[in-house]
């Protein structure tokens with residue numbers, strides 16, 4: 001899988017050489033390429049923004065540098081197998097199933113906007129050429145797309161076959177199909193007693209049936225408490 005990042009702050013993506021994603025890069029599962037959008041400007045100030053047509057606060061990213069960067073990084077041929085991701089507050093909420101779908105992509109290009117966003121024609125042009133995803137991380141406003149691109153990268157790459165040492169742990173995660181769409185149960189490890197707080201006895205009983213039942217009950221309780229929106233979904237198994 002090749003991952004490209006277009007940003008005026010490409011150094012944001014240096015961290016990918018350290019983290020788990022870095023290991024995937026080392027063992028050839030993932031190729032990381034970060035690019036400075038200003039490399040595709042031609043004026044002395046390397047300008048990437050301008051005032052919004054129709055007025056309004058802030059600045060908008062000009063289309064020209066994006067188009068030239070696309071030509072060089074992706075090419076001028078249409079190819080639906082290339083996934084182009086535009087993080088945006090107005091995007092579709094990013095989900096675990098979207099991460100799972102993207103984990104089988106051969107090529108993903110992250111377009112990280114700044115200022116108030118990117119000229120919409122950039123997204124329209126990209127839609128005419130590749131498979132475009134405008135995605136939101138959640139209902140809060142970041143200063144740009146870079147943090148969202150890092151989060152999406154981690155969610156996707158950890159699902160790439162061969163990446164996680166212990167694929168079983170993926171099956172038990174929140175939001176993954178195996179867990180019936182419930183939140184994860186609380187986790188404990190040694191010592192059994194810590195600052196007057198003890199591991200629930202059932203977990204030390206060695207009785208697998210009771211342990212499974214306790215974990216399910218805890219997942220149901222937590223989901224009802226924190227994510228009532230998940231309790232009515234068909235996959236949740238609770239109604």
Ligand SMILES: Nc1cc(-c2ccc3ccn(Cc4ccc(CN5CCCC5)cc4)c3c2)n[nH]1
Nearest residue numbers: 087088089113114137138140141142143144145
């Ligand atoms: N889930 C999530 C994603 C983001 C995100 C992603 C990309 C960019 C690029 C620039 N920004 C800053 C930013 C600030 C204010 C507005 C709202 N303005 C109101 C009127 C015009 C626009 C939009 C955008 C991003 C933010 N934030 N949160």
